[in-house]
Amino acid sequence: xxxxxxxxxxxxxxxxxxxxxxxxxxxxxxxxxxxxxxxxxxxxxxxxxxxxxxxxxxxxxxxxxxxxxxxxxxxxxxxxxxxxxxxxxxxxxxxxxxxxxxxxxxxxxxxxxxxxxxxxxxxxxxxxxxxxxxxxxxxxxxxxxxxxxxxxxxxxxxxxxxxxxxxxxxxxxxxxxxxxxxxxxxxxxxxxxxxxxxxxxxxxxxxxxxxxxxxxxxxxxxxxxxxxxxxxxxxxxxxxxxxxxxxxxxxxxxxxxxxxxxxxxxxxxxxxxxxxxxxxxxxxxxxxxxxxxxxxxxxxxxxxxxxxxxxxxxxxxxxxxxxxxxxxxxxxxxxxxxxxxxxxxxx
Amino acid sequence: xxxxxxxxxxxxxxxxxxxxxxxxxxxxxxxxxxxxxxxxxxxxxxxxxxxxxxxxxxxxxxxxxxxxxxxxxxxxxxxxxxxxxxxxxxxxxxxxxxxxxxxxxxxxxxxxxxxxxxxxxxxxxxxxxxxxxxxxxxxxxxxxxxxxxxxxxxxxxxxxxxxxxxxxxxxxxxxxxxxxxxxxxxxxxxxxxxxxxxxxxxxxxxxxxxxxxxxxxxxxxxxxxxxxxxxxxxxxxxxxxxxxxxxxxxxxxxxxxxxxxxxxxxxxxxxxxxxxxxxxxxxxxxxxxxxxxxxxxxxxxxxxxxxxxxxxxxxxxxxxxxxxxxxxxxxxxxxxxxxxxxxxxxxxxxxxxxxxxxxxxxxxxxxxxxxxxxxxxxxxxxxxxxxxxxxxxxxxxxxxxxxxxxxxxxxxxxxxxxxxxxxxxxxxxxxxxxxxxxxxxxxxxxxxxxxxxxxxxxxxxxxxxxxxxxxxxxxxxxxxxxxxxxxxxxxxxxxxxxxxxxxxxxxxxxxxxxxxxxxxxxxxxxxxxxxxx
Numbered sequence: 001x002x003x004x005x006x007x008x009x010x011x012x013x014x015x016x017x018x019x020x021x022x023x024x025x026x027x028x029x030x031x032x033x034x035x036x037x038x039x040x041x042x043x044x045x046x047x048x049x050x051x052x053x054x055x056x057x058x059x060x061x062x063x064x065x066x067x068x069x070x071x072x073x074x075x076x077x078x079x080x081x082x083x084x085x086x087x088x089x090x091x092x093x094x095x096x097x098x099x100x101x102x103x104x105x106x107x108x109x110x111x112x113x114x115x116x117x118x119x120x121x122x123x124x125x126x127x128x129x130x131x132x133x134x135x136x137x138x139x140x141x142x143x144x145x146x147x148x149x150x151x152x153x154x155x156x157x158x159x160x161x162x163x164x165x166x167x168x169x170x171x172x173x174x175x176x177x178x179x180x181x182x183x184x185x186x187x188x189x190x191x192x193x194x195x196x197x198x199x200x201x202x203x204x205x206x207x208x209x210x211x212x213x214x215x216x217x218x219x220x221x222x223x224x225x226x227x228x229x230x231x232x233x234x235x236x237x238x239x240x241x242x243x244x245x246x247x248x249x250x251x252x253x254x255x256x257x258x259x260x261x262x263x264x265x266x267x268x269x270x271x272x273x274x275x276x277x278x279x280x281x282x283x284x285x286x287x288x289x290x291x292x293x294x295x296x297x298x299x300x301x302x303x304x305x306x307x308x309x310x311x312x313x314x315x316x317x318x319x320x321x322x323x324x325x326x327x328x329x330x331x332x333x334x335x336x337x338x339x340x341x342x343x344x345x346x347x
Numbered sequence: 348x349x350x351x352x353x354x355x356x357x358x359x360x361x362x363x364x365x366x367x368x369x370x371x372x373x374x375x376x377x378x379x380x381x382x383x384x385x386x387x388x389x390x391x392x393x394x395x396x397x398x399x400x401x402x403x404x405x406x407x408x409x410x411x412x413x414x415x416x417x418x419x420x421x422x423x424x425x426x427x428x429x430x431x432x433x434x435x436x437x438x439x440x441x442x443x444x445x446x447x448x449x450x451x452x453x454x455x456x457x458x459x460x461x462x463x464x465x466x467x468x469x470x471x472x473x474x475x476x477x478x479x480x481x482x483x484x485x486x487x488x489x490x491x492x493x494x495x496x497x498x499x500x501x502x503x504x505x506x507x508x509x510x511x512x513x514x515x516x517x518x519x520x521x522x523x524x525x526x527x528x529x530x531x532x533x534x535x536x537x538x539x540x541x542x543x544x545x546x547x548x549x550x551x552x553x554x555x556x557x558x559x560x561x562x563x564x565x566x567x568x569x570x571x572x573x574x575x576x577x578x579x580x581x582x583x584x585x586x587x588x589x590x591x592x593x594x595x596x597x598x599x600x601x602x603x604x605x606x607x608x609x610x611x612x613x614x615x616x617x618x619x620x621x622x623x624x625x626x627x628x629x630x631x632x633x634x635x636x637x638x639x640x641x642x643x644x645x646x647x648x649x650x651x652x653x654x655x656x657x658x659x660x661x662x663x664x665x666x667x668x669x670x671x672x673x674x675x676x677x678x679x680x681x682x683x684x685x686x687x688x689x690x691x692x693x694x695x696x697x698x699x700x701x702x703x704x705x706x707x708x709x710x711x712x713x714x715x716x717x718x719x720x721x722x723x724x725x726x727x728x729x730x731x732x733x734x735x736x737x738x739x740x741x742x743x744x745x746x747x748x749x750x751x752x753x754x755x756x757x758x759x760x761x762x763x764x765x766x767x768x769x770x771x772x773x774x775x776x777x778x779x780x781x782x783x784x785x786x787x788x789x790x791x792x793x794x795x796x797x798x799x800x801x802x803x804x805x806x807x808x809x810x811x812x813x814x815x816x817x818x819x820x821x822x823x824x825x826x827x828x829x830x831x832x833x834x835x836x837x838x839x840x841x842x843x844x845x846x847x848x849x850x851x852x853x854x855x856x857x858x859x860x861x862x863x864x865x866x867x868x869x870x871x872x873x874x875x876x877x878x879x880x
Binding site: 141142143144145262263264265266269271273274305307308311312315 | 359360361362412414415417418421422425426427428431432435436765768769770771799
């Protein structure tokens with residue numbers, strides 16, 4: 001390999017000079033490889049998009065029906081100027097991928113966002129052997145250790161059941177893309193009807209077109225009778241909290257499902273009744289395991305607790321350093337908000 | 348412990364008063380009496396002494412979690428709470444302890460005399476048998492920082508309802524100087540026994556802030572005006588020859604102000620006085636900063652006694668010769684108070700807090716403007732026919748404070764907050780321009796005053812405009828300007844700016860101003876010359 005790196009970070013994003021492509025660029029470019037359809041990774045204005053098949057409808061929903069988009073299956077090989085490019089399951093949300101680039105025997109993998117825990121709504125994370133691994137670090141501190149999801153879903157079911165018995169509606173908030181479908185696919189639908197906020201409903205419809213199987217749901221609209229709302233579970237983006245939209249659900253209980261709920265402070269800031277610790281990002285163990293499994297010698301740490309996590313990796317013997325990107329970095333929570341705003345516009 | 352931890356978790360999960368009340372009552376009805384005593388003690392701010400310092404706890408927790416100390420600290424900065432950080436980092440428990448809260452309170456007390464190594468072994472063993480919530484609560488108890496989001500009022504209501512007591516009686520009983528170790532449950536809630544109740548204070552009556560001006564209060568002749576002092580709100584109790592002083596923090600502070608003890612020889616008869624404990628020298632009230640040299644001290648030096656002598660400015664009488672007179676109208680209580688002070692032969696220890704005469708609200712406005720020169724924070728307005736109530740009630744008592752001093756400062760340093768502000772840059776340092784040196788000089792730290800939305804925007808700015816990092820502190824590009832309000836200004840050799848300010852807080856974000864428009868060191872010094880002392 002030449003002395004040039006296969007991937008580098010420039011003003012527009014993660015760039016491969018050899019193939020002249022960007023991964024998840026934050027400024028408009030000619031050719032963009034997209035790890036997944038969340039707003040900070042898939043932005044408007046690129047001339048050409050390459051993404052996984054199951055991202056297609058959501059990307060079109062969010063970026064416009066007429067974007068120039070080509071899709072691939074996991075493991076499918078694409079060759080651009082000698083660079084072998086392939087997408088591999090990241091386990092983050094439906095259609096999310098790690099992107100592998102190989103050139104003259106040198107392999108780099110960009111993880112995008114990922115989690116190692118299984119998820120009914122997406123293909124499980126697959127470790128991809130590489131020389132250099134670009135990892136996220138959203139929850140890259142040892143304070144983040146997720147409990148098994150079965151326990152969390154059981155808590156959510158009990159919460160809903162209890163509210164229902166008291167004649168209360170349960171408003172459960174999570175990102176409209178990813179978290180909402182995961183919640184929908186895992187709660188016990190026998191407890192009562194499940195209603196979706198418009199933003200969540202639109203994403204579910206798009207994902208269904210891309211082949212995702214989901215239990216029955218209904219859209220919560222202006223026409224929905226108050227009597228059919230009472231005691232139901234309503235899934236909505238966090239931006240819906242404390243807006244007049246909520247009035248229709250009263251009397252109600254509110255909850256957020258997010259990895260941030262692991263900290264008391266974050267939960268109290270949100271002033272919700274319950275915080276369920278459920279994340280689509282790898283926890284501390286997950287990050288460490290995933291990195292080890294790649295066999296990488298060099299690790300570049302993007303968005304999250306970059307400084308602490310790269311220092312930790314150095315103590316384990318990795319050639320690790322932090323890389324500044326515009327995904328979310330320490331700005332996890334702001335990113336959360338950005339995500340909310342983008343879903344709000346879909347109302 | 349599980350029962351208590353469960354109570355904590357449940358209370359933590361709701362922000363609805365009625366639910367909290369329900370949860371509390373459930374606990375009070377079900378828990379063992381010894382545990383209830385401890386819970387009540389803890390909820391009303393009686394915290395046990397800390398058996399281990401936090402540095403040791405950090406080291407032991409990091410070791411138990413098999414993590415380098417720097418990573419522990421890094422985590423702590425994000426969580427913003429040591430007890431929670433430890434609970435999150437420890438490995439899963441290996442067994443399950445099953446002892447009640449009272450057992451663990453004993454456990455903590457028994458740690459004190461132990462050698463460091465034995466303390467460590469005992470704590471590691473304790474951690475190993477607790478789940479995350481239990482560990483969190485246990486750590487809070489151990490670090491002496493246990494707090495819970497329920498008001499004293501709510502606690503009193505729960506107790507009153509479960510014990511079928513009058514809430515005022517319940518408040519009275521919970522407030523006193525009882526010790527959960529030696530107090531008997533039935534005694535605390537049983538018949539009053541005179542001997543050990545001599546020291547018990549009444550709940551303080553608190554005023555709301557008058558936001559607009561006094562005109563809305565109606566006829567000025569129905570109101571009494573007094574200076575609002577900037578000292579320690581206190582209750583002076585003199586019963587059967589014994590003297591006690593309680594601060595509004597429900598702390599018995601008699602020993603800290605030994606000069607006041609000689610009032611025992613001067614007071615003519617039993618009484619309970621509500622007033623302000625103030626540092627007064629040669630007849631002049633000193634600024635609050637002077638009092639601060641005494642607040643933390645248990646043992647007072649001769650020097651402090653002569654440099655910062657204190658006295659009580661009395662403004663109300665709650666008990667007269669053993670009779671609770673709180674239901675008397677203020678006018679009548681005031682008369683009795685004046686009589687009492689007149690008959691007390693110690694003018695340098697007990698003094699009447701003056702009533703401000705006025706016939707029209709406009710006159711009062713003028714008086715208020717002169718507050719600062721008297722070291723007062725403004726005026727108190729009390730309805731002449733009002734009884735002495737319990738807690739903060741709207742209607743009969745108002746505080747009408749003077750407007751704060753303000754300075755526009757530039758944000759220069761930021762640090763992450765704790766609690767509900769954890770992982771957000773919420774603690775700021777502000778600077779003014781030193782025009783000669785052409786540089787910014789920090790003059791104030793402020794934590795409060797911004798809305799959550801504004802905090803998020805500032806936090807975002809800090810993260811994107813960091814220049815340097817020093818541990819948890821970041822220096823940021825000097826761009827944002829904020830109007831800082833404060834109550835007083837003092838000369839200080841400890842601060843680079845040469846001044847120390849009291850109660851700084853953010854009044855508003857001056858989005859209309861650029862860094863160069865902020866105030867100067869000269870402006871601060873001018874203020875010091877006018878208002879400093």
